[in-house]
Structures are given as structure tokens and as C-alpha cells.
Amino acid sequence: MEKSKPYVILSAAISIDGKIATRTGNSKLSSTEDFIRLHKLRTKVDGILIGKNTMMKDNPLLTVRHARGKNPVRIILDSKGEISSKSKILKTSKKVPTIIATSKQITKFNLQKLRKFPVEVIVTGDKSVNIKSLLKKLAEKNIKTILVEGGGTVNWEFVKQNIFDELIITISPFLIGGKNAISFVQGDGFDKISKSPNLQLKSIKRLKNYLVLNYLKV
């Protein structure tokens, strides 16, 4: 039977104090070995999803480079379609399949800008992208597994709406601090620990000075 949503894995490299970037947006928290691990994982999923701020701050390619294998579909949550024409994502959209997920907030101007690129534009949601509806549409396109690579605002939505299945987190040997530094999960947070999803530790892998933790939601 066809599933109504893809299998969702949340993925990040975090400091010991749970940050995914410094207050200035510096987010290079992975080691070379960890990048290789991540890129191998990318070859096994159908899609990689990120939020607009990560796209703007990091200008990532989201392709497979440190391993051999196919590129997953890149999915960007960008309610107003503000992604820059000069971004690596749009510049490489002829070669790498790309979906820009937007909402009703997208302007005609931005829609026309996106139409100049070979990307698929999905419009769902009033103010921001309706993630549940997006996941349903992705499942209909035979996208069965998605790696969510942040940032914290997007991670919170997946946690709050209880629409993830697995977590793979690299704990990097850094202490960053800063009340304005982005945490792995942002948003308002839960008021009680009992509201946290139940997570079961499936495996721990040591990559030199880094730890890769794999949790399943139970």
C-alpha cells in the first residue's frame, strides 16, 4: 500500500550544548569523516529538505560529493519564493532535481522568477508551507524517504507536528553558547518534558572525537 507520507529522518551536527550554529550563523560543525557519513546517507534517501534561512545563510548545494551515488531531490521550504536566482540551488537546478515548496504568500514576481528555472514549485499553506500536505504530495511523487537537514525552525515544526520517524545527530566537540545561537530545535518548545517525543537509542558510532547518535521515535 502506498504510504501517505515519506519516512522522515531529522539530521544535524550539533555542539555539546545543542547548538547548530553560532550567533553569527557559523555552522561548520561536522568533521571530514562525518561529512562522508552524511553524504553516504544522502545517497540512500529520495529527498533532502531544508528551510529558507539555512538556504540563505549557508547557500548549500545539497548534492552528494563526499560519496558515490545519486543526488536526492532537493526540497526548500520558502513560503514567499524568495530564494535568490544566484543561489547554488537554483544555479544547479538543471542538473539536480529541485522542489521549491511555497505558500499562498508567494508573489507573482517571485513565481515568475522561479518559472525561469527547471524547478518544481509546490504551493501549499496560507502563511507558511503546510508541511503535512507537502509530505503527502511528495509521497505521491514516490519520494519515500526524506532527510531533513534543518535548521532549527524547520526541525521544531517536524517535532511539534510529530511528523518525523528517526533522528541522526552528530555531537561535535564544541561549546558555543549564545542565547541567539540557533539550537537543534527552535520554536516555542514544549512546556513539559512529558510532551517530548519518545526516543529510543538505536546506535552510537564514534568518529574520532565526534559521536553519531541514532534515535528512533517509538
Ligand SMILES: NC(=O)c1ccc[n+]([C@@H]2O[C@H](COP(=O)([O-])OP(=O)(O)OC[C@H]3O[C@@H](n4cnc5c(N)ncnc54)[C@H](OP(=O)(O)O)[C@@H]3O)[C@@H](O)[C@H]2O)c1
Ligand atoms: N549544524 C547543522 O547541522 C545545521 C543544519 C542546518 C542548518 N544549520 C544552521 O541553522 C541556521 C538556520 O536555522 P533557522 O532556524 O534560522 O531557519 P531554518 O529552519 O533553516 O528556516 C526557517 C524558515 O523556513 C521557512 N519555512 C517555510 N515554511 C515553513 C514551515 N512550515 N515551518 C518552518 N519553516 C518554514 C520560513 O521562512 P519563510 O516564511 O520566509 O518561508 C522559516 O523562517 C543557519 O545558521 C544554518 O547554518 C545548521
